[in-house]
Amino acid sequence: MTNAASASSTGSAPTWPVNAWYVACTPDEIEGKPLGRQICGEHMVFFRNGEGNVAALEDFCPHRGAPLSLGFIQDGALVCGYHGLAMGCNGRTVGMPGQRVKGFPPIRTYPVVERYGFIWVWPGDAEAADPAKLRHLPWAQNDEWAFGGGLYHVACDYRLMIDNLMDLTHENYVHASSIGQKEIDEAPVKTRIEGDEIVTSRFMDGIMAPPFWQMALRGAGLPDQQLVDRWQICRFSLPSSVLIEVGVALAGHGGHEADNAHKASAMVVDFMTPETTTSHWYFWGLARRFAVQDAALTNTIREGQTKIFAEDLEMLERQQRNLELHPERRLLLLNIDAGGVRSRMLIDQAIAAGQAGQAPADQRSVAAV
Incomplete structure (x- = not known):
């Protein structure tokens, strides 16, 4: 078909x-x-x-x-x-x-x-x-990881959620009380092609952890009032998933590459399944590599994520309605939008290839965007 x-x-x-x-x-x-x-x-x-x-x-x-x-x-x-x-x-x-x-x-x-x-x-x-052809998810079959998640029905085009996840600049505004902080705006963003993924990354060194990550540090048995190095590495892959490496490490221990004893790290799991052209099913969760046997912490993190994602929903659903009201409006693009733009290009290539009965085009063709 x-x-x-x-x-x-x-x-x-x-x-x-x-x-x-x-x-x-x-x-x-x-x-x-x-x-x-x-x-x-x-x-x-x-x-x-x-x-x-x-x-x-x-x-x-x-x-x-x-x-x-x-x-x-x-x-x-x-x-x-x-x-x-x-x-x-x-x-x-x-x-x-x-x-x-x-x-x-x-x-x-x-x-x-x-x-x-x-x-x-x-x-x-x-x-x-x-x-x-199903992408391998090593964290889902490894006892060194703990996972907790949920499901939302979202009244917007699934690609708007991909845009949202591939540009985390919005955290400083939509999620100001949980994971947002001014350093997100200040840190440079890099977007690249890595294999068959679009990768957007941001690293913030020598900062104070925001509330959500203070809670995670305590859960990992680490001090929550010391300077940390923080990272966000967003990976889009076809047809519609975004996996985000996130975490904080006590400053001076190697940041993203720090030993597990000095950091609280996790994988934010996002699977967007289209329902209609203006709605989708959003399967979300967080797989973590600290305090994996702590079921209470899993529930606490799930509750925290629930609140964070609920903040996204109103923004995205209202955005969808605005776009429907003004289909003639041309949206503006900035350098922070590169991850979402390239992800959409892969989607468009896969759609075109499917209509022609071909395999998706080589991902490297979008590298110059």
């Missing part, structure tokens, strides 16, 4: 690659029940069969068109909540009380992979879906 075909369900031009793996949900969301979710303009339903395997079907009962996500799981099949038609993982009907339905034509299925604590879906050409 091409990008253009997928976009037709949204009634507008495609703004996302479809031949890619997207986070669809977390395992707890399909615990004992089906989950309906719109992804890249497609209405899907996710569930586990009797063997515990995850399946994804189009959310459409072939009998009367009811959403299968309003049904239930029985004997490993997905049973429609309208008239009881049972569907198998392969998209074929397996039974219905008092009726002969096994000759019904199958409905569409989507490739799925369960890995790294998430369930991933491939909304494009099923024959092109290769689990090997």
Whole structure:
């Protein structure tokens, strides 16, 4: 299935690659029940069969068109909540009380992979879906890391969130009471191509840690009122993820390269899954390498992140509405926007390549931007 075909369900031009793996949900969301979710303009339903395997079907009962996500799981099949038609993982009907339905034509299925604590879906050409194309996330399979996160539904184009995450200058304004500080504005920003990633980095040496990182230092058993070296390294990769290396180290111990005994470091995890052209599912979290056995600290950090991300949501959703009200306005670009601009170029290349039935263009082609 091409990008253009997928976009037709949204009634507008495609703004996302479809031949890619997207986070669809977390395992707890399909615990004992089906989950309906719109992804890249497609209405899907996710569930586990009797063997515990995850399946994804189009959310459409072939009998009367009811959403299968309003049904239930029985004997490993997905049973429609309208008239009881049972569907198998392969998209074929397996039974219905008092009726002969096994000759019904199958409905569409989507490739799925369960890995790294998430369930991933491939909304494009099923024959092109290769689990090997799923980006490796080493922190998700390492006992030296602890992870806590959540999910937001955000009423804005997923690319606005990518812009937001690839330019952390806004922290000094949107997040002034938690992670913002004036040194963010003052530190130079560098943007580069690194393999198949767009990388934006900022380093701040010899500063006082802001409130969130003071809390993290205490959690790591380190003093919170000493000068620190702070870093932010944002990495965008297709189709729509941003992983951000963040942390602080006691000044004079090597900054980003400091031994773990002298720093509190983490990976901010951001997966943006398009829903429509003006909304997306935002799977977020923080994987840390200090006090990994401290469950209370995981909850404290999750609560802190929840407040930080909630501050972003109002800004982004209001930004989306403004852009819809003024589609003729040309937005201005500064050097701090380079990470977002280059990330969008990769997305556009992947969309174009998908429409042409090709692999995405070499990432190095955007290096001169």
